[in-house]
Amino acid sequence: LCTNSPVFLGSCQRLASKCLHTTVSFLKKTGTEHWWLERHLKDPFVKATKQQHYRCRSAFKLLEIDDKLHILRPGLSVLDCGAAPGAWSQVAVERVNALGTDPAVPTGFVLGVDLLRISPLEGAVFLPEADIADPGTQRTIQNLLPAGKVDVILSDMAPNATGIKELDHQKLINLCLGLLNLSQIILKPKGTMLCKFWDGRESHLLQSRLKEQFQDVRTIKPQASRKDSAESYYLARLYKRK
Ligand SMILES: C[S@@+](CC[C@H](N)C(=O)[O-])C[C@H]1O[C@@H](n2cnc3c(N)ncnc32)[C@H](O)[C@@H]1O
DSSP states (O other): OOTTSHHHHHHHHHHHHHHHHHHHHHHHHHHHHHHHHHHHHHOHHHHHHHHTTOSSTTHHHHHHHHHHHOOOOTTOEEEEESOTTOHHHHHHHHHTTTTOOOTTSOOOEEEEEOSSOOOOOTTEEEEOSOOTTSHHHHHHHHHHSGGGOEEEEEEOOOOOOOSOHHHHHHHHHHHHHHHHHHHHHHEEEEEEEEEEEEOSTTHHHHHHHHHHHEEEEEEEOOTTSOTTSOEEEEEEEEEOOO
């Protein structure tokens, strides 16, 4: 084949463009990975997670919220929705004295539910591989809670993200609205609900539903929640229903 022929030159061009494409995607990928790794290594909450033996850094979101707003105290019963790998449950076990380690204060109760498996945690009861939206799961939750009732509902649930912001936002809002329906059955009067949402068009809908059922509703963005994330929390206190 003549090196000047259009056939040869065309093949070279196609090959070069293919190589360039592969190189650019490789550089893009390694660039993102490098940025992620650097952010991860510099993150003070990642260091603190290791030092304080929490299962993941999200523990610090709940610790911060509870330090400021005191939603957990010894003797309370807690339902932790989307509990895996178990960091929020670790915090809840400590703060409600679920292990009974402090005999001077009442002993609390922690029930964690997740679609995934969760390694056992002393002081917590886990319901793994269970969908909170499933009526069967909701019946089991009622059976496991002391007298079928709970003081605090925590939700750090996050559905598998599709990457389509509006769709992911809506999926999480629907999960929270479903949980709000469950709260009407299991939450004690004056109870608390803390739920994560990804901000978007329908956040106000969830907020107004919470305001119908709770006396005090506020929006919280803890320091440990990354600034570039759409994640925030609604903290709803003083449940109005009997
Ligand atoms: C961000 S993680 C929770 C981290 C947890 N708070 C901790 O501190 O370890 C979100 C979890 O929500 C769970 N999840 C999502 N949808 C759920 C559903 N319908 N029922 C139960 N769990 C769900 C996911 O499986 C995932 O483990």
